[in-house]
Amino acid sequence: MNKDSILIAVVALIIGLFGGYLIFSISNSGTSQQQNGATPTGTGSPVDYSQRISQAEKVVAQDPKNLNAWISLGNDYFDMEQPQKSINAYGKALEIEPNNPDILTDQGIMFRKVGWYDKALTNFEKAGKIEPNHLQSLYNIGLVYAVDLKQPEKATSYWRRYLQLDSSSQTAMQIKSMMAQPNNNNIAPAMK
Numbered sequence: 001m002n003k004d005s006i007l008i009a010v011v012a013l014i015i016g017l018f019g020g021y022l023i024f025s026i027s028n029s030g031t032s033q034q035q036n037g038a039t040p041t042g043t044g045s046p047v048d049y050s051q052r053i054s055q056a057e058k059v060v061a062q063d064p065k066n067l068n069a070w071i072s073l074g075n076d077y078f079d080m081e082q083p084q085k086s087i088n089a090y091g092k093a094l095e096i097e098p099n100n101p102d103i104l105t106d107q108g109i110m111f112r113k114v115g116w117y118d119k120a121l122t123n124f125e126k127a128g129k130i131e132p133n134h135l136q137s138l139y140n141i142g143l144v145y146a147v148d149l150k151q152p153e154k155a156t157s158y159w160r161r162y163l164q165l166d167s168s169s170q171t172a173m174q175i176k177s178m179m180a181q182p183n184n185n186n187i188a189p190a191m192k
Contacts, residue, residue: 049076060092067096074106083110101127101134108140117148138162139171146178155179 053076059069070093077086090107097103108123121144127137139162142155159175166172 047079049080052076053080064092065096067093070096071103074103078106078110083113086110087114099130101131101137104130105134105136105140108137112140112144112148117144120144133165135162135166135171138165139175142175 053073056069056073056076059066060073063069070089074086074089074093077083077089087107087110090103090110093103094100094107104123104127108120108127111117111120111123121141124137124141124144127134128141131137138158142158142162145158146152146155156179159179162175163172
């Protein structure tokens with residue numbers, strides 16, 4: 001394997017792990033969503049996204065200001081790999097709560113998925129201004145710079161900030177690994 005193949009494999013692993021983390025986080029928030037009008041995640045059975053989406057669409061049709069229903073729609077479209085619908089639902093949620101770093105980051109991930117890297121960076125940076133220690137936005141800014149824009153030197157400051165806040169998680173280990181890649185001469189070694 002050459003160095004580029006290894007980097008691609010590491011990045012794919014990171015994205016997969018991060019996606020799994022998001023799905024786990026989203027599924028654990030089902031109880032609070034149920035209390036606010038969105039349909040909860042099933043208990044141990046496969047998720048019926050079409051039913052959940054249908055339910056949430058009915059809620060927002062009756063109550064367009066229902067933040068949790070819009071977030072639920074965004075999350076379900078996110079999980080179903082429908083980035084444009086997810087972007088739109090998160091956009092509606094942001095109309096209600098424009099300074100929510102989690103919604104900004106989720107929408108930013110979908111912007112990245114469709115190749116709108118400038119919009120993704122804008123969302124991640126805004127999330128970071130609202131909550132300077134927002135790990136997901138720091139991680140994703142670095143990912144866009146290092147992987148998508150092929151500017152790993154710009155990723156360094158964001159990932160170093162991440163590592164100052166969290167130096168031992170699985171994501172931190174992945175960041176350290178990516179920063180230590182020998183073919184990324186512009187990325188300094190991770191801080192310990």
